[in-house]
Amino acid sequence: xxxxxxxxxxxxxxxxxxxxxxxxxxxxxxxxxxxxxxxxxxxxxxxxxxxxxxxxxxxxxxxxxxxxxxxxxxxxxxxxxxxxxxxxxxxxxxxxxxxxxxxxxxxxxxxxxxxxxxxxxxxxxxxxxxxxxxxxxxxxxxxxxxxxxxxxxxxxxxxxxxxxxxxxxxxxxxxxxxxxxxxxxxxxxxxxxxxxxxxxxxxxxxxxxxxxxxxxxxxxxxxxxxxxxxxxxxxxxxxxxxxxxxxxxxxxxxxxxxxxxxxxxxxxxxxxxxxxxxxxxxxxxxxxxxxxxxxxxxxxxxxxxxxxxxxxxxxxxxxxxxxxxxxxxxxxxxxxxxxxxxxxxxxxxxxxxxxxxxxxxxxxxxxxxxxxxxxxxxxxxxxxxxxxxxxxxxxxxxxxxxxxxxxxxxxxxxxxxxx
Amino acid sequence: xxxxxxxxxxxxxxxxxxxxxxxxxxxxxxxxxxxxxxxxxxxxxxxxxxxxxxxxxxxxxxxxxxxxxxxxxxxxxxxxxxxxxxxxxxxxxxxxxxxxxxxxxxxxxxxxxxxxxxxxxxxxxxxxxxxxxxxxxxxxxxxxxxxxxxxxxxxxxxxxxxxxxxxxxxxxxxxxxxxxxxxxxxxxxxxxxxxxxxxxxxxxxxxxxxxxxxxxxxxxxxxxxxxxxxxxxxxxxxxxxxxxxxxxxxxxxxxxxxxxxxxxxxxxxxxxxxxxxxxxxxxxxxxxxxxxxxxxxxxxxxxxxxxxxxxxxxxxxxxxxxxxxxxxxxxxxxxxxxxxxxxxxxxxxxxxxxxxxxxxxxxxxxxxxxxxxxxxxxxxxxxxxxxxxxxxxxxxxxxxxxxxxxxxxxxxxxxxxxx
Numbered sequence: 009x010x011x012x013x014x015x016x017x018x019x020x021x022x023x024x025x026x027x028x029x030x031x032x033x034x035x036x037x038x039x040x041x042x043x044x045x046x047x048x049x050x051x052x053x054x055x056x057x058x059x060x061x062x063x064x065x066x067x068x069x070x071x072x073x074x075x076x077x078x079x080x081x082x083x084x085x086x087x088x089x090x091x092x093x094x095x096x097x098x099x100x101x102x103x104x105x106x107x108x109x110x111x112x113x114x115x116x117x118x119x120x121x122x123x124x125x126x127x128x129x130x131x132x133x134x135x136x137x138x139x140x141x142x143x144x145x146x147x148x149x150x151x152x153x154x155x156x157x158x159x160x161x162x163x164x165x166x167x168x169x170x171x172x173x174x175x176x177x178x179x180x181x182x183x184x185x186x187x188x189x190x191x192x193x194x195x196x197x198x199x200x201x202x203x204x205x206x207x208x209x210x211x212x213x214x215x216x217x218x219x220x221x222x223x224x225x226x227x228x229x230x231x232x233x234x235x236x237x238x239x240x241x242x243x244x245x246x247x248x249x250x251x252x253x254x255x256x257x258x259x260x261x262x263x264x265x266x267x268x269x270x271x272x273x274x275x276x277x278x279x280x281x282x283x284x285x286x287x288x289x290x291x292x293x294x295x296x297x298x299x300x301x302x303x304x305x306x307x308x309x310x311x312x313x314x315x316x317x318x319x320x321x322x323x324x325x326x327x328x329x330x331x332x333x334x335x336x337x338x339x340x341x342x343x344x345x346x347x348x349x350x351x352x353x354x355x356x357x358x359x360x361x362x363x364x365x366x367x368x369x370x371x372x373x374x375x376x377x378x379x380x381x382x383x384x385x386x387x388x389x390x391x392x393x394x395x396x397x398x399x400x401x402x403x404x405x406x407x408x409x410x411x412x413x414x415x416x417x418x419x420x421x422x423x424x425x426x427x
Numbered sequence: 428x429x430x431x432x433x434x435x436x437x438x439x440x441x442x443x444x445x446x447x448x449x450x451x452x453x454x455x456x457x458x459x460x461x462x463x464x465x466x467x468x469x470x471x472x473x474x475x476x477x478x479x480x481x482x483x484x485x486x487x488x489x490x491x492x493x494x495x496x497x498x499x500x501x502x503x504x505x506x507x508x509x510x511x512x513x514x515x516x517x518x519x520x521x522x523x524x525x526x527x528x529x530x531x532x533x534x535x536x537x538x539x540x541x542x543x544x545x546x547x548x549x550x551x552x553x554x555x556x557x558x559x560x561x562x563x564x565x566x567x568x569x570x571x572x573x574x575x576x577x578x579x580x581x582x583x584x585x586x587x588x589x590x591x592x593x594x595x596x597x598x599x600x601x602x603x604x605x606x607x608x609x610x611x612x613x614x615x616x617x618x619x620x621x622x623x624x625x626x627x628x629x630x631x632x633x634x635x636x637x638x639x640x641x642x643x644x645x646x647x648x649x650x651x652x653x654x655x656x657x658x659x660x661x662x663x664x665x666x667x668x669x670x671x672x673x674x675x676x677x678x679x680x681x682x683x684x685x686x687x688x689x690x691x692x693x694x695x696x697x698x699x700x701x702x703x704x705x706x707x708x709x710x711x712x713x714x715x716x717x718x719x720x721x722x723x724x725x726x727x728x729x730x731x732x733x734x735x736x737x738x739x740x741x742x743x744x745x746x747x748x749x750x751x752x753x754x755x756x757x758x759x760x761x762x763x764x765x766x767x768x769x770x771x772x773x774x775x776x777x778x779x780x781x782x783x784x785x786x787x788x789x790x791x792x793x794x795x796x797x798x799x800x801x802x803x804x805x806x807x808x809x810x811x812x813x814x815x816x817x818x819x820x821x822x823x824x825x826x827x828x829x830x831x832x833x834x835x836x837x838x839x840x841x842x843x844x845x846x
Contacts, residue, residue, distance in 0.1 A: 130549065130589055135671060148670070156669055161614050162605055166671040167586035170549055171762040183759040184639060186581055186708065195580050197708050197758075220603060222844050244759065250575055251567070252554060252585040253672020259761035289605065289616050291845035339616075340602040340663065341839075342678035343590040420760075425641050426710035 009276040011405040013102035016114070018050030025267075025399060025408020026050055031096050032267035032409075033232065035076045036120040043076035043123045048267050048410070049100055051117050058113035064106075065095055077127045078268060082214035082231045082346045089214070089231065093272050122266035124175045125234075126212060129347035131173055131262065132337060133208075133238055133254075134165035136328040138282070139356040143368045148246065160286045163328035163336045165353070166253040168238070173262045173349065176412045182390060182419040183260040184426075185244035197426055199419030200241035202373070202387045205394045206354040207306055207364035209323050210236035210264050211330040213348035220338045224295050227331035229344070232268040235304075235396045235412035236351050239263070242367055242387070262351070265396070265412035273407050277301045277400035279324050292336065298329035304355060304398045306364070308379060311391035316379040318369060321362040323398070325355050390418040428695040430824035432521035435533070437469030444686075444818060444827020445469055450515050451686035451828075452651065454495045455539040462495035462542045467686050467829070468519055470536050477532035483525075484514055496546045497687060501633035501650045501765045508633070508650065512691050541685035543594045544653075545631060548766035550592055550681065551756060552627075552657055552673075553584035555747040557701070558775040562787045567665065579705045582747035582755045584772070585672045587657070592681045592768060595831045601809060601838040602679040603845075604663035616845055618838035619660035621792070621806045624813045625773040626725055626783035628742050629655035629683050630749040632767035639757045643714050646750035648763070651687040654723075654815045654831035655770050658682070661786050661806070681770070684815070684831035692826050696720045696819035698743050711755065717748035723774060723817045725783070727798060730810035735798040737788060740781040742817070744774050809837040 012028040013020055019027050026032065026048040036053050037043040044057035056073035059065040067073075067088060072080040081088065099110055135141055138155070145154030158164060174180075182203050188195040214231025221229070238258060245257030280297040302323035309315040328336075333350055354364040363369045366387050370376050373386035388394065393415040399408035431447040432439055438446050445451065445467040455472050456462040463476035475492035478484040486492075486507060491499040500507065518529055554560055557574070564573030577583060593599075601622050607614040633650025640648070657677060664676030699716040721742035728734040747755075752769055773783040782788045785806050789795050792805035807813065812834040818827035 145670075158605075158607075158614075158666055158669070161607075162667055164667060164671050165674055167588055167674070169586055169761055171764055171767075172760075181760055185758050186577075188577075188580075194705070195577075195708065197710055219839065220842065220845075222842070241759065247577055248581055248583060249670065249672075250577070251564075251668065251672065252583050253668075253670065255584055255586070256755070256759040256761065259756075259759045261760070286613070289614065289845075291616055291842075336675070337678075339604050340660065340675035340678045341591075341600055341680070342588055342675065345590055348590075420638065423639065423641070423710075426639075426708075 010403045012097065014049060014100045015102050015104060015107050016050045016052055016100060018052065021050065022404050024050050025406065025410055027405045028097060028100055029402065029405055030269065030273045030407045031093060032269045032273065033078045034125045034267045035123040037123065038115060038120055045073040045078060047096060048117065052114045053117055053120055054110060055113040055115060059110065062109065064109045067092060076123055078125055079127050079347050085215060086228060089270065089272065093270065122175060124173065125266060125268050127347050128170040128173045128349050129345040131168040131170040131349045132165050133168045133258065133351040133353065134163055134333045135353040136163050136326045136333060137353055137355045138327045139325065139358055140354040140364060140368065143356060143363065147367065147372045161289065163333045165333065168262065169259045170349070172259050173264060175266050176263055178263065178414060179417050180239055180261045180263065180414045181417040183241050183244065184419055184422060185241055185256055186247055187243045188247045195247060198422060200243055202242035203416065204240045204242050204366045204387055206238040206240055207304060207319065207396055208236040208238055208354060209352040210234040211334065211350040212268055213334065213344050213350065214346060216346055217338050217344040219341055221335060223292065223331045223335045226334035227298055229334065230271050230330060232270040233274065234268060235265040235398050235409045237263040237394065237396055237412055237414060238351055263412055263414045265409045267410045269407060269409055274300050274400060276402065277407065281329055282327060292332050294329060294332065298331045299324050299326055300400060302398050302400045304396065307395040308385065309393040309395065310379060310381055310383055310389065314380055315395070318377055319361060319363055321355055321357040321364060323355060325357050326352055388416050390416050392416050429822045431516065433468060433519045434521050434523060434526050435469045435471055435519060437471065440469065441823050443469050444825065444829055446824045447516060447519055448821065448824055449688065449692045449826045450512060451688045451692065452497045453544045453686045454542040456542065457534060457539055464492040464497060466515060467536065471533045472536055472539055473529060474532040474534060478529065481528065483528045486511060495542055497544055498546050498766050504634060505647060508689065508691065512689065541594060543592065544685060544687050546766050547589040547592045547768050548764040550587040550589040550768045551584050552587045552677065552770040552772060553582055553752045554772040555582050555745045555752060556772055556774045557746045558744065558777055559773040559783060559787065562775060562782065566786065566791045580708065582752045584752065587681065588678045589768070591678050592683060595682055595685050597682065597833060598836050599658055599680045599682065599833045600836045602660050602663065603838055603841060604660055604675055605666055606662045607666045614666060617841060619662055621661035622835065623659045623661050623785045623806055625657040625659055626723060626738065626815055627655040627657055627773055628771040629653040630753065630769040631687055632753065632763050632769065633765060635765055636757050636763040638760055640754060642711065642750045642754045645753035646717055648753065649690050649749060651689040652693065653687060654684040654817050654828045656682040656813065656815055656831055656833060657770055682831055682833045684828045686829045688826060688828055693719050693819060695821065696826065700748055701746060711751050713748060713751065717750045718743050718745055719819060721817050721819045723815065726814040727804065728812040728814065729798060729800055729802055729808065733799055737796055738780060738782055740774050740776040740783060742774060744776050745771055807835050809835050811835050
């Protein structure tokens with residue numbers, strides 16, 4: 009695939025995240041106006057509600073774009089998604105005859121506020137990177153039994169908290185919680201001291217299911233993808249997580265990037281998962297390559313900057329694809345809904361500089377990393393900004409996600425009644 | 428407290444679940460009409476949407492009862508809940524002057540279909556019964572380390588799947604899943620053979636939170652309670668649950684009773700939790716008794732009947748109250764929303780006949796129980812109907828929940844692509 013040229017000239021920059029090949033879906037607002045659906049093109053946003061009101065682009069009898077979420081578009085299904093993409097491609101391509109119809113509905117991204125692009129129905133977090141599972145298992149348990157016995161057979165996951173999902177740019181307050189340091193007799197209540205990020209790919213379910221679906225059917229239900237940071241309080245997690253899994257450690261916030269990159273835009277970047285170490289049960293076998301080649305990086309910016317890139321890895325490190333995860337999610341008959349969000353689990357490569365969390369990068373705090381400023385980090389400090397970036401690289405263009413960033417605010421004071 | 432007499436004579440029967448003291452909130456429909464809000468009184472339902480349309484009872488400028496959920500009423504907050512209860516009590520009391528205004532809006536429960544009484548935002552399941560935690564720990568791990576180290580300090584819980592919540596009467600299909608029997612080298616995919624119920628109290632959050640709330644604040648956020656059966660596939664659970672907790676084992680269905688029994692109706696039945704075995708951290712201490720004295724029983728009816736009551740216990744067996752659970756849920760800053768549902772975890776007493784699951788009643792299948800028909804059960808069989816019942820006993824009246832029932836359908840055939 010090569011670059012599709014657009015008359016929006018900033019979309020032809022090989023370094024833009026948003027060429028005509030991408031067309032990701034977001035929700036934006038300008039000044040005091042109501043948030044509505046928009047599509048990113050170069051450094052601009054195409055106001056979908058405006059186009060719809062003018063009759064330039066109509067998906068349905070009723071308006072679907074004058075709302076602050078893409079769920080209504082998702083509900084209409086894959087044929088609608090495809091025709092929308094075709095229509096937008098025609099409207100914005102370099103040889104489009106009707107530029108004048110779009111021009112009044114183009115706004116500069118720099119002038120817009122971005123919001124969560126969809127209503128999150130429910131949120132599930134998987135654990136699908138082998139290196140991450142091995143690293144965490146080595147630290148929380150022991151390296152002899154690092155990989156759980158089920159791990160090579162099941163894309164294991166747990167249900168997270170949809171109410172805690174926020175969009176890039178939202179500040180994240182360091183959580184309070186029950187903590188029991190190693191060697192302490194009893195727990196105490198206070199701010200997390202081991203607050204961490206997790207580099208993940210987020211999957212947005214665009215079609216519902218009743219009953220079990222195959223991997224191929226699951227793949228067709230996926231509307232698109234975002235970058236996802238599952239903020240994690242490692243000290244709360246260590247004390248609370250057995251036997252029921254992570255709970256408050258993961259409930260403070262989960263940040264997603266503001267643009268839904270559609271499955272269609274990523275289709276040219278399909279890649280096969282790593283070799284299977286043991287055969288998968290038939291229901292989990294993929295009819296074709298269902299992972300993506302998406303380069304990822306993590307930047308940490310302390311107060312005053314500059315940013316240090318502390319990790320570089322790739323979505324293809326995942327052992328299970330999003331389609332496999334979603335298929336497994338339905339095995340019990342669990343109904344999936346439009347707007348369900350699935351996190352891939354932290355994506356870590358095999359090398360030290362490709363680990364997707366500070367827990368792994370600093371090996372549980374034993375090997376702090378050094379930033380460009382000379383400061384060191386075992387876990388996140390108040391004031392730190394953590395930024396995820398990702399893109400699939402085409403010939404002369406990239407399909408990018410935009411930044412997924414959040415800055416850490418100091419913990420709230422422990423209330424008097426909790427002392 | 429004694430019985431408040433109503434002119435709806437069936438509400439004065441000491442055995443009814445729904446005297447004037449109760450006034451629980453449900454959603455009902457008649458024939459082909461749209462589902463709408465109703466309140467149970469004796470063997471009748473008071474049609475709230477009809478009362479509202481006639482101007483007999485008005486909560487707000489816009490209608491709030493002509494929808495199939497109570498979320499809009501909950502959103503209006505505790506002062507509205509109290510005035511609604513006072514108004515309904517006045518309308519239905521034996522000395523009410525305006526019976527004629529209500530009469531056209533009374534329907535027989537026997538003629539109505541009941542629906543989920545609220546939109547479930549998110550669903551969390553706790554693990555707050557000491558006997559249950561000990562019993563399960565003894566079987567899944569060992570009796571030396573049965574109670575997890577955090578259990579006496581934290582009301583531990585995990586996030587469940589809101590999309591799987593159904594109302595009493597919905598049939599429940601035995602799930603498929605990955606199973607690895609003891610001694611097997613590798614897992615296989617097939618129907619659960621150890622499908623179970625869990626006897627729980629469900630808590631309905633009626634007000635949102637941002638940031639941490641105290642136990643007292645949490646208590647004031649609770650709109651009401653239902654009985655809850657968290658159907659559980661023990662064999663799927665055993666293989667999948669480490670280290671991330673239960674996932675597909677609990678995602679098939681969770682059945683709730685159809686009437687929300689309000690916190691106000693249960694207020695006379697407050698009781699203190701069992702003695703603390705170790706001191707709780709200050710944030711979890713209760714300003715007063717926040718559990719309830721609610722008698723519970725479980726009936727199992729095989730095909731052809733009759734029913735055998737297989738367990739009797741009480742909500743006061745819980746070690747942590749709903750208010751403590753909700754408080755802990757907010758410690759990390761996790762936002763709670765109107766319509767969040769919290770399960771208490773299985774409620775088990777100390778004696779064998781007061782255990783709240785078949786896993787415990789049959790001790791993992793080693794000691795099958797015998798039904799009135801002479802049949803035995805280790806776990807649920809296809810065609811079995813499982814019914815939870817509960818009530819708080821006043822002087823000459825009871826605050827009941829109505830039945831929480833579900834019948835087991837055979838598993839779907841394993842699809843060809845999964846063989």
